[in-house]
Amino acid sequence: MFHHLRQDINSIIERDPAARNAWEVLTCYPGLQAIVMHRWAHWCWTHGLKWLGRFISYLARIVTGIEIHPGATIGRRVFIDHGFGVVIGETAEVGDDCTIYQGVTLGGTSLHTGTKRHPTLGRGVIVGAGAKVLGGFTVGDYAKVGSNAVLLKPVPPGATAVGNPAHIVQKEALNTAANPFAAYGVTPNGDDPLSKALRGLIEHAVKQEQRIEQLVVTMKAAGLQCQAVPECDKLNSDQLNKLVE
Ligand SMILES: CC(C)(COP(=O)(O)OP(=O)(O)OC[C@H]1O[C@@H](n2cnc3c(N)ncnc32)[C@H](O)[C@@H]1OP(=O)(O)O)[C@@H](O)C(=O)NCCC(=O)NCCS
Numbered sequence: 001m002f003h004h005l006r007q008d009i010n011s012i013i014e015r016d017p018a019a020r021n022a023w024e025v026l027t028c029y030p031g032l033q034a035i036v037m038h039r040w041a042h043w044c045w046t047h048g049l050k051w052l053g054r055f056i057s058y059l060a061r062i063v064t065g066i067e068i069h070p071g072a073t074i075g076r077r078v079f080i081d082h083g084f085g086v087v088i089g090e091t092a093e094v095g096d097d098c099t100i101y102q103g104v105t106l107g108g109t110s111l112h113t114g115t116k117r118h119p120t121l122g123r124g125v126i127v128g129a130g131a132k133v134l135g136g137f138t139v140g141d142y143a144k145v146g147s148n149a150v151l152l153k154p155v156p157p158g159a160t161a162v163g164n165p166a167h168i169v170q171k172e173a174l175n176t177a178a179n180p181f182a183a184y185g186v187t188p189n190g191d192d193p194l195s196k197a198l199r200g201l202i203e204h205a206v207k208q209e210q211r212i213e214q215l216v217v218t219m220k221a222a223g224l225q226c227q228a229v230p231e232c233d234k235l236n237s238d239q240l241n242k243l244v245e
Contacts (some may be wrong), residue, residue: 001039004039004076005026005036007076007077008032008035008036008076008077008078008079009022009025009026009032010022011077011079011097012025012029012031012032012079013025015079015081015099016079016081030063030064030065030066030080030082030083030084031064031066031079031080031081031082031083031100032080033060033063033064034060034064034066034068034080034083034086035068035074035078035080037056037057037059037060037063037064038057038060038068038070038072038074039074040056041053041054041056041057041060041068041070042070042071042072042073042074044056044070045070045071050070053070053071054070056070057069057070064083064084065083065084065085065086066080066083066084066085066086067086067087067088068086068088069088069089069090069092071090071091072088072089072090072091072092072093072094072106072118073092073093073094074088074094075093075094075095075096075097075098075123076096076097077096077097078094078096078097078098078099078100079098079099079100080100080101081099081100081101081102082101082102082129083100083102084102084103085102085103085104086100086102086103086104086105087104087105087106087107088106088118089106089107089108089117089118090117090118091108091115091116091117091118091136092106092118092119092120092121093119093120093121094106094121094125095120095121095122095123095124095125095141096123096124097123097124098121098123098124098125098126098127099125099126099127099185100127101127101128101129101130101131101147101184102129102130103129103130103131104127104128104129104130104131104132104133105131105132105133105134106118106119106121106127106133107132107133107134108134108135108136109134109135109152110136115136116136117135117136118135118136119133119134119135119136119137119138119139119151120136120137120138120139121133121138121139122138122139122140122141122142122143122157123141123142124141124142125139125140125141125142125143125144125145126143126144126145126184126185127139127144127145128144128145128146128147128148128149128184128185129147129148130147130148131145131146131147131148131149131150131151132149132150132151133145133151134150134151134152135152135153137153137154138154138155139151139154139155139161140154140155140156140157140158140159141157141158142157142158143155143156143157143158143159143160143161144159144160144161144185145160145161145162145166146160146161146162146163146166146169146185148164149161149162149163149164149166150163150164150165150166151165151166152165152166153165153166155168156168156171158171159171160185195244198244199241199244202235202237202240202241202244203237205235205237206235206237209229209234209235212229213228213229216228216229
């Protein structure tokens, strides 16, 4: 138990630039207190003491402003930063090293008991302040959910989802196991996805042009009548790439 507590405290110090020492984290971080109380509540819930589990969860809510259903599965080193107004539903699963900010709901959209109604967060997921993640789908490892997003669909690993309803803005894994945590989910040098797409199209067009030129040469060598591509019609990839920078 103390080993896990130490791990939790260290992970908070690593992820919150405002955290000064272990004593401050232990006594002043409601996210940590809610996770510790959830462990007691979850133990009761899974050992047939359902009412006691609910009651401990209710006490944790009074003390911290964070409501975690005792049935929810919470991984190691999960950091609920600030935390006020966080609600985590009964069938939710939160992977190791996730970071959840204040006002987040991991909620359900169906009333059927006994089914998986709440989301699963993979490892290292960051959920921004006020985001609502609603439904029994999975948010992939190291994905990010923007603040105030309303997420209703699965998110692939490493992707970033923002908006209401949330859509994917970055598909590649900027936040990965090798680069595990970006404070507040913001990564430096995150290139604009539209420019990346345009640069990909330009590269593709250049390759097509080269193929056509090769075809013309081959056809001429085979004695077929064929017009070469006029110089003025050729693609100026350098100029186009500068325009989309
Ligand atoms: C979603 C988030 C993780 C993206 O960070 P990022 O990877 O650096 O991405 P960018 O800032 O380059 O944004 C990418 C695009 O998403 C948009 N975007 C970013 N966050 C958004 C949000 N919360 N809602 C709507 N759109 C958002 C940007 O405007 C940008 O759009 P554009 O390409 O049309 O210009 C980050 O903005 C975020 O919301 N982090 C949570 C922070 C938080 O909750 N802090 C609480 C501290 S107490």
